[in-house]
Amino acid sequence: MSRVNQLLSLVADDMPYVDEKMRSGLPEKHQDLRAVVDYLVGAGGKRIRPALTIMAARMRPVEAEKLHSLAAAVELLHTASLVHDDLIDNSLFRRGMPTLNVSWSPAATILMGDFLFARSAQLAAETDNIRIVNIFAATLMTIVGGELNQLFNDGHSRVPTVDEYHERIYAKTASLFAAGTEMGSILSGAPEEEIKTQRDFGYYLGMAFQIIDDILDFRGDEEHIGKPVANDLRQGIATLPVMLFNQQQPDHPTILKAVRREGVSDDEIHEIVDRIRASGSVEMAMETAVKFARQAQDALNKLPGNLYTKAIHGLIEYTISRDI
């Protein structure tokens, strides 16, 4: 059993309830809408965000019904933002299945996303905890703000800085990880210090998680990963290895062409990927990820030890050692 499965097995009893919550509360008559939600919920994903939310809450006794609503709210918020993202990026596949925008009009896809945002807010409100709702809404603002930022920077002529990268992956990933662990901890009635530690833990784990995800784009062969190497860079998105390479060899023409979205050929991509790999930038990026992961572990060590923290330590070791 993999480390992730080991971790998820601890919340396995909760997950069917979380899924049920995600599918619930839809108007009877909207059959199309119900079909779409079934499709999105059924398409799965790793459910790491609700799992972390549940584990943060289960440090102490917590009302299961509210916890499942909160975990469902977190995953549905994530799902809703992916629905709009895929439309904006014109992505055709997500988790190996066709995206909504493949079969639905832009209008329907926009409204589906809006509906899921609304439903996720309603689920968050089911916790009966206004502080949780506040964090929930603020996190959505952070996520969307990050995307707007990226959009407005598109077509800028320079390679973003490492600081800008950190801001971006915070908005994209770490903000919801951190919100999930923080909200779970609040729901359980944890003392303020523990809530803060849980938030820190979620934040550091999310940062490590996203950096590793970005590194994967530069490692392995194309057949292994199942998508073309340096897919991000092909789309004009510079990630940490690119930035670290850019610090060594500023303004390589291929990278500039890529971030300016002027179109780079397959040959150019392969050549620059070879250069980036040879420069040691991928390993340096991995060191940054490990640093965040260790900070996550430090936070974890401040929490009461139990099966959950043990499993999360396992997850972190796994995260660091992902097949890269």
Add this chain to the structure above:
Amino acid sequence: MSRVNQLLSLVADDMPYVDEKMRSGLPEKHQDLRAVVDYLVGAGGKRIRPALTIMAARMRPVEAEKLHSLAAAVELLHTASLVHDDLIDNSLFRRGMPTLNVSWSPAATILMGDFLFARSAQLAAETDNIRIVNIFAATLMTIVGGELNQLFNDGHSRVPTVDEYHERIYAKTASLFAAGTEMGSILSGAPEEEIKTQRDFGYYLGMAFQIIDDILDFRGDEEHIGKPVANDLRQGIATLPVMLFNQQQPDHPTILKAVRREGVSDDEIHEIVDRIRASGSVEMAMETAVKFARQAQDALNKLPGNLYTKAIHGLIEYTISRDI
């Protein structure tokens, strides 16, 4: 001073605070975002939703800061849904000013709407009242659900029924009117019976308001109204006068062509508008609006009488007698 201005003068002291709330809470660094919010808030609109929310709350002493947050949340929710609507409908003007989608890409417009939704939810949470947040989220679901419904019915071959029309205008307009008065009343700590009456009042007023808005599309000459007559029907949207006409003379070929979006000529539109007017359907639609308005007044009469209820009675008389 018009009846609307008379009404709005009662909340005039509050409105600058509401506007300020609408502009607040935006990340410092997102200059584009701030500019857009300034533009949307500055573009104005009648602010009838926040005005009703405030008046419902002011039946008794209420914390001003929270009330302004709530009123701003209501107006921002409305604004956010218009941002997505205008993109979906490819509308170029709103309140006499270019829409966002004229100057921004679809991607930026989608994200702007999402951001405003998130901010509106955060403002609703500032009331510190979870029941209000619940109603707020449910109302967003109703609004978006109504739009999805309309979208899925597009291209259907028949003229919608009067019941379907009522459902649609509830989702589009009356749901937020009702939510505004209900939430305002809850915030003020009103007894349950009064909260229900306030909700009923908002509902009936919203229904009347939307029917009259739809009727205006059939009255007056084009120069007077400032947009082409039967603009809704040109876009394939059947409103109450069309449905009432359809009950008298089912399946007129021009109307079928219009709702099937097969394209109708200017001559065909003018001919069918003349027929609808001559049939008395516009007057019948007005009778329905007046019935809703009278129900709003009945609800109002159950509330403690004060300057606000008096002004609202004035508004209703005005609404009924709008220049049509």
